[in-house]
Amino acid sequence: xxxxxxxxxxxxxxxxxxxxxxxxxxxxxxxxxxxxxxxxxxxxxxxxxxxxxxxxxxxxxxxxxxxxxxxxxxxxxxxxxxxxxxxxxxxxxxxxxxxxxxxxxxxxxxxxxxxxxxxxxxxxxxxxxxxxxxxxxxxxxxxxxxxxxxxxxxxxxxxxxxxxxxxxxxxxxxxxxxxxxxxxxxxxxxxxxxxxxxxxxxxxxxxxxxxxxxxxxxxxxxxxxxxxxxxxxxxxxxxxxxxxxxxxxxxxxxxxxxxxxxxxxxxxx
Amino acid sequence: xxxxxxxxxxxxxxxxxxxxxxxxxxxxxxxxxxxxxxxxxxxxxxxxxxxxxxxxxxxxxxxxxxxxxxxxxxxxxxxxxxxxxxxxxxxxxxxxxxxxxxxxxxxxxxxxxxxxxxxxxxxxxxxxxxxxxxxxxxxxxxxxxxxxxxxxxxxxxxxxxxxxxxxxxxxxxxxxxxxxxxxxxxxxxxxxxxxxxxxxxxxxxxxxxxxxxxxxxxxxxxxxxxxxxxxxxxxxxxxxxxxxxxxxxxxxxxxxxxxxxxxxxxxxxxxxxxxxxxxxxxxx
Numbered sequence: 001x002x003x004x005x006x007x008x009x010x011x012x013x014x015x016x017x018x019x020x021x022x023x024x025x026x027x028x029x030x031x032x033x034x035x036x037x038x039x040x041x042x043x044x045x046x047x048x049x050x051x052x053x054x055x056x057x058x059x060x061x062x063x064x065x066x067x068x069x070x071x072x073x074x075x076x077x078x079x080x081x082x083x084x085x086x087x088x089x090x091x092x093x094x095x096x097x098x099x100x101x102x103x104x105x106x107x108x109x110x111x112x113x114x115x116x117x118x119x120x121x122x123x124x125x126x127x128x129x130x131x132x133x134x135x136x137x138x139x140x141x142x143x144x145x146x147x148x149x150x151x152x153x154x155x156x157x158x159x160x161x162x163x164x165x166x167x168x169x170x171x172x173x174x175x176x177x178x179x180x181x182x183x184x185x186x187x188x189x190x191x192x193x194x195x196x197x198x199x200x201x202x203x204x205x206x207x208x209x210x211x212x213x214x215x216x217x218x219x220x221x222x223x224x225x226x227x228x229x230x231x232x233x234x235x236x237x238x239x240x241x242x243x244x245x246x247x248x249x250x251x252x253x254x255x256x257x258x259x260x261x262x263x264x265x266x267x268x269x
Numbered sequence: 270x271x272x273x274x275x276x277x278x279x280x281x282x283x284x285x286x287x288x289x290x291x292x293x294x295x296x297x298x299x300x301x302x303x304x305x306x307x308x309x310x311x312x313x314x315x316x317x318x319x320x321x322x323x324x325x326x327x328x329x330x331x332x333x334x335x336x337x338x339x340x341x342x343x344x345x346x347x348x349x350x351x352x353x354x355x356x357x358x359x360x361x362x363x364x365x366x367x368x369x370x371x372x373x374x375x376x377x378x379x380x381x382x383x384x385x386x387x388x389x390x391x392x393x394x395x396x397x398x399x400x401x402x403x404x405x406x407x408x409x410x411x412x413x414x415x416x417x418x419x420x421x422x423x424x425x426x427x428x429x430x431x432x433x434x435x436x437x438x439x440x441x442x443x444x445x446x447x448x449x450x451x452x453x454x455x456x457x458x459x460x461x462x463x464x465x466x467x468x469x470x471x472x473x474x475x476x477x478x479x480x481x482x483x484x485x486x487x488x489x490x491x492x493x494x495x496x497x498x499x500x501x502x503x504x505x506x507x508x509x510x511x512x513x514x515x516x517x518x519x520x521x522x523x524x525x526x527x528x529x530x531x532x533x534x535x536x537x538x539x540x541x542x543x544x545x546x547x548x549x550x551x552x553x
Binding site: 069145147152153154170173174175176177178185186189190192193 | 324
């Protein structure tokens with residue numbers, strides 16, 4: 001019903017635009033509900049603030065609920081725009097969602113700052129996360145068992161990490177913690193822990209490892225030399241409405257992308 | 270006119286009571302309608318006693334979570350029940366009025382602290398303590414049991430104290446008149462007489478421990494496997510639902526989470542019925 005109404009509304013708006021020829025300059029107003037990936041949320045909140053300063057007639061609500069919830073929400077109409085930090089998979093590509101790549105992000109393995117290990121190969125990472133390597137001494141570290149911390153089911157980071165690092169094999173975690181902040185706190189408090197987070201969220205409490213000798217920084221993500229990369233997506237059900245389009249255009253436009261670059265993310269335009 | 274007012278007031282009271290009934294009915298219908306088909310499809314035995322939970326592969330066995338919930342609840346009760354009964358006895362029988370008037374509000378305050386605060390303190394203080402002094406990874410059944418025990422404590426103390434206070438004064442007077450000391454009276458007369466009320470407190474306290482979600486997720490480590498020791502991480506039924514809710518698109522996974530809800534609902538129903546019977550002083 002809601003969708004039918006929205007459709008009627010859009011058609012009416014389009015007709016009025018076509019009819020009058022001057023309506024394009026009319027102010028768009030309304031509320032835009034955006035929800036999804038906890039990673040993309042952090043960035044989108046800042047984008048939305050700036051956007052609302054510029055367009056005071058548009059209200060943007062942002063919800064941090066996880067990538068899968070964002071994808072499902074966009075599909076079911078809970079969110080006007082869904083946020084995801086992984087590509088669509090399984091049945092999702094068939095749902096008729098329109099994808100907009102907002103920026104590209106890496107996923108850095110992190111360890112405790114006192115851990116002497118500085119670099120892991122993709123192969124070692126895979127073996128650690130599927131439980132074939134269980135002691136740091138096997139990868140040149142101290143003799144201590146590895147605490148493998150992964151994200152909760154449904155996290156975009158987990159989905160991307162699994163797809164890229166250990167494909168079809170299930171992870172063998174020691175702990176499952178919630179959210180980017182959760183796993184970072186887990187690693188910061190445990191000298192033998194390893195996990196993964198967006199490089200943007202790496203602070204002095206943890207150390208990011210290089211993978212195959214490549215550092216997880218924006219330049220390397222852009223060049224494609226850093227192996228664990230994933231997109232930040234905005235998703236709309238079908239074609240975006242004028243209101244949704246406005247926000248997406250602004251984010252993908254020079255102002256939005258400039259903001260992203262200042263945050264250390266890799267712009268796509 | 271007055272009669273009319275009476276009628277309106279009476280009916281609105283009935284309506285208010287009906288609202289909670291309707292809400293419960295709605296919840297029951299929702300979780301059962303979504304969850305039951307999955308249990309039927311997987312088979313009750315496979316769902317309840319399956320040892321593996323791998324939603325991405327559509328393998329749904331909740332036995333590790335049932336075991337986790339049961340074990341952490343028992344362990345937390347082992348900590349909170351003796352403490353709670355002793356504290357209640359102290360408050361009801363021994364404590365001078367001045368101390369009582371300080372302790373009671375403190376205990377009520379303990380009950381009012383949001384669970385996320387308990388979880389956070391557990392995460393920042395208890396988890397590192399256990400990792401360093403007892404062994405890694407710190408996130409563990411023990412950490413959860415201690416946090417849940419502290420959260421259940423106010424319930425146990427309050428209800429047990431009420432039960433002790435409800436013991437007729439004549440019992441105590443008779444016992445003392447027969448020459449029993451105060452401690453003998455407490456142990457042999459008052460506590461046995463208050464037994465069913467105290468047990469009701471214990472049952473409701475374990476209900477709190479079973480139902481607690483936020484604090485549990487923060488300190489338990491959330492691995493869906495049977496623990497080998499109290500230092501291993503576990504996942505509870507409530508944590509299972511809360512952790513994966515966001516992930517579960519319409520389909521078997523979401524159904525499986527609702528089915529987890531059915532099991533929880535059953536467990537809590539049994540506890541509440543037990544507690545009510547105990548409170549009315551009936552035999553089990």
